[in-house]
Amino acid sequence: MTLLELRGVGRRFGGVVAVDAMDMTVDEGEILGLMGANGAGKTTLFALIAGNLRPSAGEIHFRGWRIDGLRPDRVSRLGVARAFQIVRPFAGLSVLENVAVGSLFGTGRERSIRRAEERAMAVLEEVGLAARAADPAGTLTLAGRKRLEIARALATRPRLLLLDEVMAGLTPVEVSEALDMIQALRQRHGLTIIVIEHVMRALMRLCERLVVLHHGVKIAEGPPGEIAADPRVIEAYLGRARE
Amino acid sequence: MIGRHFRFAGLLGVAVAAFALVPRLGGDYAIGVALNLLMWIALTQSWVVLSAMTGYVSLGHAVFFGAGAYVMVLCFGSLPFWLSVIVAGAATGALALAVGYPCLRVRGPYFVILTFGLAELVKFVVINIEAGLGQFGRLLFGGPGLAQIFYVVLVLAALSVAVTWFVRRSRFGRGLRAIRENEEAAETLGIDVARFKVLAFALSAIVPGMVGAAMVLRTTYFEPLDLFNPITSFTIVSIAIIGGGDDVPGPIYGAFFLVLMQELLWANWPEVYMILLGGLLVAFVLGVPDGIHGRVAAWRRSRR
Amino acid sequence: MIDLFSGQLLIAALVLAAIYGLVALGLNLIYGTMRLLNVAHGEILMLGGYLAYWTFTLTGVGPVWSMFLALALAGAFGAAVYRTLCRRVLRSSRLIEQIEANSLLLLFGVSIILQNAVALSFTATARAYPYLDDIVRIGTFQVTADRLVVLGIGLALSLAAILFFRLSATGLQIRALIQQPDAALLVGVDVERMRLIAFSLGFAIAGVAGCLISMLEQVSPFMGFPFTIAAFVVIILGGLGNLAGGLAGALVLAAIEVYGVALTTASMRSILIYGVFIAVLVWRPQGLFGGRSLVR
Numbered sequence: 001m002t003l004l005e006l007r008g009v010g011r012r013f014g015g016v017v018a019v020d021a022m023d024m025t026v027d028e029g030e031i032l033g034l035m036g037a038n039g040a041g042k043t044t045l046f047a048l049i050a051g052n053l054r055p056s057a058g059e060i061h062f063r064g065w066r067i068d069g070l071r072p073d074r075v076s077r078l079g080v081a082r083a084f085q086i087v088r089p090f091a092g093l094s095v096l097e098n099v100a101v102g103s104l105f106g107t108g109r110e111r112s113i114r115r116a117e118e119r120a121m122a123v124l125e126e127v128g129l130a131a132r133a134a135d136p137a138g139t140l141t142l143a144g145r146k147r148l149e150i151a152r153a154l155a156t157r158p159r160l161l162l163l164d165e166v167m168a169g170l171t172p173v174e175v176s177e178a179l180d181m182i183q184a185l186r187q188r189h190g191l192t193i194i195v196i197e198h199v200m201r202a203l204m205r206l207c208e209r210l211v212v213l214h215h216g217v218k219i220a221e222g223p224p225g226e227i228a229a230d231p232r233v234i235e236a237y238l239g240r241a242r243e
Numbered sequence: 244m245i246g247r248h249f250r251f252a253g254l255l256g257v258a259v260a261a262f263a264l265v266p267r268l269g270g271d272y273a274i275g276v277a278l279n280l281l282m283w284i285a286l287t288q289s290w291v292v293l294s295a296m297t298g299y300v301s302l303g304h305a306v307f308f309g310a311g312a313y314v315m316v317l318c319f320g321s322l323p324f325w326l327s328v329i330v331a332g333a334a335t336g337a338l339a340l341a342v343g344y345p346c347l348r349v350r351g352p353y354f355v356i357l358t359f360g361l362a363e364l365v366k367f368v369v370i371n372i373e374a375g376l377g378q379f380g381r382l383l384f385g386g387p388g389l390a391q392i393f394y395v396v397l398v399l400a401a402l403s404v405a406v407t408w409f410v411r412r413s414r415f416g417r418g419l420r421a422i423r424e425n426e427e428a429a430e431t432l433g434i435d436v437a438r439f440k441v442l443a444f445a446l447s448a449i450v451p452g453m454v455g456a457a458m459v460l461r462t463t464y465f466e467p468l469d470l471f472n473p474i475t476s477f478t479i480v481s482i483a484i485i486g487g488g489d490d491v492p493g494p495i496y497g498a499f500f501l502v503l504m505q506e507l508l509w510a511n512w513p514e515v516y517m518i519l520l521g522g523l524l525v526a527f528v529l530g531v532p533d534g535i536h537g538r539v540a541a542w543r544r545s546r547r
Numbered sequence: 548m549i550d551l552f553s554g555q556l557l558i559a560a561l562v563l564a565a566i567y568g569l570v571a572l573g574l575n576l577i578y579g580t581m582r583l584l585n586v587a588h589g590e591i592l593m594l595g596g597y598l599a600y601w602t603f604t605l606t607g608v609g610p611v612w613s614m615f616l617a618l619a620l621a622g623a624f625g626a627a628v629y630r631t632l633c634r635r636v637l638r639s640s641r642l643i644e645q646i647e648a649n650s651l652l653l654l655f656g657v658s659i660i661l662q663n664a665v666a667l668s669f670t671a672t673a674r675a676y677p678y679l680d681d682i683v684r685i686g687t688f689q690v691t692a693d694r695l696v697v698l699g700i701g702l703a704l705s706l707a708a709i710l711f712f713r714l715s716a717t718g719l720q721i722r723a724l725i726q727q728p729d730a731a732l733l734v735g736v737d738v739e740r741m742r743l744i745a746f747s748l749g750f751a752i753a754g755v756a757g758c759l760i761s762m763l764e765q766v767s768p769f770m771g772f773p774f775t776i777a778a779f780v781v782i783i784l785g786g787l788g789n790l791a792g793g794l795a796g797a798l799v800l801a802a803i804e805v806y807g808v809a810l811t812t813a814s815m816r817s818i819l820i821y822g823v824f825i826a827v828l829v830w831r832p833q834g835l836f837g838g839r840s841l842v843r
Contacts, residue, residue: 050431076433084431090424101421104414105433113414156433300648302655345829352584352647356779357828363776364821371814477659484652514667521659528653529635532642 003028003192004049004160009058009068010216011044018044020216022058026160031186031193033207035200035227037236041216042196043085046162049194050082051075063159079107081158083149085165085196091138098137098148099123099155106156120155126188127151127181143174147181154185161185161193167202175199179206204228212236251408259401266390278393278461280502281400285454286475287482287494288403292410293447294480295489297440298423299347303358304451304479306365307335309471311452312459313369316381324387328395328456335452336445343441350426359473366471373467386460395457403450407491410446419443420489474517481520484527487534496535554688556809562694562763564801565701569756570774571781571793572708573749579725579788580745583633583650587658588778589771591621591750595757596766597665603676610678610758611696621754625747628657633746658771666768673765693762700759704752705794712790721745725788773820780824 004026011019019041026032034042047053049060051072060068067075081102090098099120103110110116124130127147132140137148146166153161163182167175179202186193197203203210203224210227212220214236220227227233265277286304294300311331318327342361349357373379387395410416418439421429430436459465478501486497501520508516527534533541570592577585595617602613632653636642642649679693712718723731724741732738756774757766764770781800785792800823807819 052427052431071435072427072430073433073435076431082431084428088425088428090421090428092424093420097417097420101417101429101434102432104417107433109433111414113412113417116414152428152432298645298648300652302651349828351645352651353828355648355651356584356586357825360776360821360824360828364818364825367814367817367821371818374814477655480652514663517663518660518667521656521663524656524659525632525653528649528656529632529642 001028002026003030003063004194005061006049007059007061009045009048009055009060011041011048011053011056017216019048019055019213022216022218024211024218024221026192026194028159028192029186029190030209031182031195031207033203033210033224034194034196034213035203035210035233036213039215040213042213043164044216045213046082046164046194046196049075050080050162052082073105076106076156076158077109079157079159080162081106081153081156081160082162083146083153083164083166085168087142087145087149089137089140089145089148091136093137094134095129095137095140095148096120096124096133099151102152102155103157106158108155108157120151123151123155126185127154128177143170146170146178150181150185154189157189159192161191163193164196165198166195167197167199175202178202182206255401255404259397262397263394266393271389274389274393276502276506278389278396279505280498281393281396282454282458283478283482283498283501284494285396285400285403286451286479287486287498288400288407288491289447289450290479290483291407291447291489291494292419293443295483295493296410296416296419296423297443299350299440299444300355300480301358301447302355302473302476302480303360303362304447305471305473305475306358306362307339307448307451308455308458308475309362309366309369309467310338311335311455312465312470313467314452315456315459316383316465319383319386324391324460325395328453331456332449332453335455336449338452339445339448340441343444344437347437347440347444359476362471362473362476366467369467369471381465383460383463383465386463389461392457392461396454399450399453399457404491404495406446406450407494410443411490415439415442423489478520481524483534485523485534486536487527487531487538488536488540490536492539493534493536496539500535554685555690556805558688558690558694558698560798560801560805562698562701563805564798565698565705566756566760566774567777567781567801568705568794568797569701569752569759571778571785571797572705572790573752573756574775574778575782575785575788575790575793576721576745576752577749578782579790580721581633581637581650581742582646583636583654583746584647585654585749586651586775587628587654587661588749588753589773589775590658590661591624591753591771592757592760592774593665593766593768593771594624594661595621595754596761596770597669597757598754599758599761600674600676600766603678610762611700614700614755614758617754617758618751621757622747622751624754625750626743628750629743629746632657634742637742658775662768662771669768671768673767673770675765676761678762697759697762700755704755708752709791709794717741717744722790725790773817776824777820780820780827783824783827 002025006022006024009019009022036042044053048055051070051074055068059066062078062080065078067078096117100116103116103119110119121130121133124133127150129144129147129151132144140148150166167178170178185191195206207224209222210224211218212227212233219236220230220233262277266274290301290304314331314334315327318330322330346357418434421434422436422439426436455470459470482494482497482501485500486493504516504519531538570588574585574588577583598617599610599613602608603610636646636650636653679696681692682689683692683695712722720736721741723736724738777800781796782793784799785796803823804816804819808816
């Protein structure tokens with residue numbers, strides 16, 4: 001069943017076209033990988049889906065609702081959560097308070113602070129940050145902040161989770177742990193996930209299907225094996241990466 | 244959780260009872276000092292709900308104090324004292340709702356100077372209206388006595404303390420503090436930031452309006468330049484910075500500190516008082532950004 | 548009925564624009580290079596005004612000469628404020644997160660200190676001195692000589708500033724710092740030194756502007772703040788950090804103020820300034836002439 005559908009979505013900044021006439025569907029329960037060089041339009045696409053940016057063309061449908069042009073908080077209520085590429089922790093609040101904000105708002109909209117914090121604690125257990133619950137979020141390492149970003153998004157109880165380079169800058173061991181964690185989260189919460197990642201190995205292991213962007217245009221789509229062999233992709237992306 | 248609220252209510256009740264004894268035990272001087280203290284506590288607690296919690300620093304809260312006073316002046320003689328105070332609070336809350344949406348789209352330092360400009364604009368508009376009406380300062384005879392004003396401001400101070408306490412511990416307050424830390428992340432997590440900010444603005448405007456309405460009768464004279472004085476806004480910010488934090492204790496520490504300084508210096512050396520206040524602001528911003536409250540909390544933790 | 552095309556009004560608007568342009572230039576320079584909002588800017592102008600007043604009253608030397616003293620003293624004072632206070636904000640990782648709000652509160656404290664220190668020293672009485680107040684006739688209209696002097700000096704200084712930023716190595720480095728702070732660092736701009744120069748220069752220009760204003764208006768300890776606000780209006784009109792836009796903004800504000808008051812009454816002056824200020828902040832925070840959005 002289709003959860004998210006993009007029809008001819010475009011966005012320009014002045015004269016620059018960041019995303020052009022993008023068609024894409026995401027099925028319920030799927031993990032979809034978004035690939036592309038820097039500036040290919042991946043993060044812009046997330047911002048368009050999550051409502052942080054307004055598309056200049058096209059329509060976005062989520063669970064049958066038209067969500068393009070809706071404010072981010074509205075989109076979040078409908079069940080989309082976004083983990084930012086550049087982490088945005090609430091640095092002055094504790095780790096637990098950070099995640100509790102997710103439970104209090106988002107899709108779940110827990111009314112009681114006590115129950116929100118209980119749920120936040122459960123999420124922190126899942127991402128392995130429970131021991132740091134009382135510390136200010138500003139004191140976490142980069143790997144910790146990436147996990148916090150995921151935990152906060154997860155606490156909103158989303159149907160669709162947008163993960164933007166949550167593994168960038170991590171050590172190979174940390175990447176491996178993160179992959180296991182994302183798999184486990186999908187299983188347990190029945191999530192649909194779109195992943196942006198530069199770590200190719202990670203995308204290959206994690207995703208059933210990949211979409212490749214180049215200068216804002218979709219140039220290929222398919223299972224990881226096929227994509228890795230696609231000459232257009234190799235030219236646009238992998239070719240340069242292998243140099 | 245519930246126990247904490249009871250303990251707070253108990254403490255607040257004891258404090259109110261203690262202050263309520265002041266008019267019975269002390270003379271006009273003691274009442275004046277206590278009234279001054281309560282006024283600054285009420286104004287700064289209200290400011291905290293907006294500025295300390297959301298990070299939208301208002302340098303124009305005098306506008307609500309002055310507007311409330313002006314409402315009292317307009318109602319004077321036609322409505323009972325207590326009713327005028329409530330009308331003033333409703334009016335300043337409505338004013339904040341009306342201007343809040345466009346103003347709160349402006350972020351950071353632009354918001355700070357915007358609030359200052361807004362307060363000055365309203366001041367000059369009121370001066371012009373009064374001039375147009377042929378009024379140059381109004382005398383307000385036959386108002387309530389000092390003790391009656393004192394009790395009203397005592398209730399308002401207790402109200403403002405309770406509002407800060409409950410907002411700080413509510414879902415709404417969590418949303419406000421998330422907005423302060425990162426507005427875009429807060430919005431993406433499902434917080435209706437525009438509505439939250441405007442509600443906080445309105446909430447922070449009501450008590451100052453009522454305090455202004457009560458305090459204008461203390462001097463029995465309405466002069467827009469005094470009631471919309473930017474020094475009022477500046478003092479509120481100074482108390483909050485010196486007191487520190489986004490919770491109930493900060494404004495109380497700050498107000499005690501400031502009123503003590505006022506009593507020692509204001510009457511004879513007003514310029515020295517202002518110079519010290521400016522110096523304290525500089526020193527606290529650079530050296531003690533978490534204020535007295537932050538220092539006290541750190542000291543307590545270290546003793547445990 | 549007022550003649551809107553009279554030379555008096557035109558001269559008044561140009562004189563005011565010259566003053567606003569100078570005050571705003573300094574404010575813009577400091578904001579552009581460091582993101583510091585100098586709300587004490589009007590107080591530097593006030594100090595310049597007092598310097599000119601006392602120099603004239605005690606020694607008979609006119610503001611056209613004491614201006615140079617003001618330039619040096621205000622510049623030195625700027626360097627001192629930068630070294631002792633502002634650099635600490637720029638160097639603290641905690642304070643720099645909210646640099647604009649923190650610098651605003653900090654410099655607000657400085658402004659309160661200066662106002663009251665002057666009030667304490669010289670009382671709050673407004674003071675004025677007679678200087679070049681004979682009337683000059685140009686064609687059909689008459690104007691006092693002091694206004695022409697202010698206009699001339701103001702224009703000369705603005706021109707000098709424009710040439711400085713276009714042609715001198717220091718000026719180019721400062722502009723690079725305003726437009727591309729990271730890139731400026733990479734190509735070897737001495738950021739620390741440029742910041743010090745920009746801060747000091749901003750104060751120096753404000754000091755000179757104060758001398759000029761003292762020829763036209765009374766000086767008093769609390770005269771500065773309206774100029775700070777006017778300067779904010781000007782640079783918001785012209786775009787924060789946009790030095791040339793600021794000069795255009797000065798002309799716009801001065802015209803609105805002079806012609807607005809001419810069409811209504813003098814008591815509308817403050818309402819006009821604050822009204823324009825709020826309208827611009829709310830509707831065009833990136834300025835009338837700037838395209839770059841500065842509200843993030």
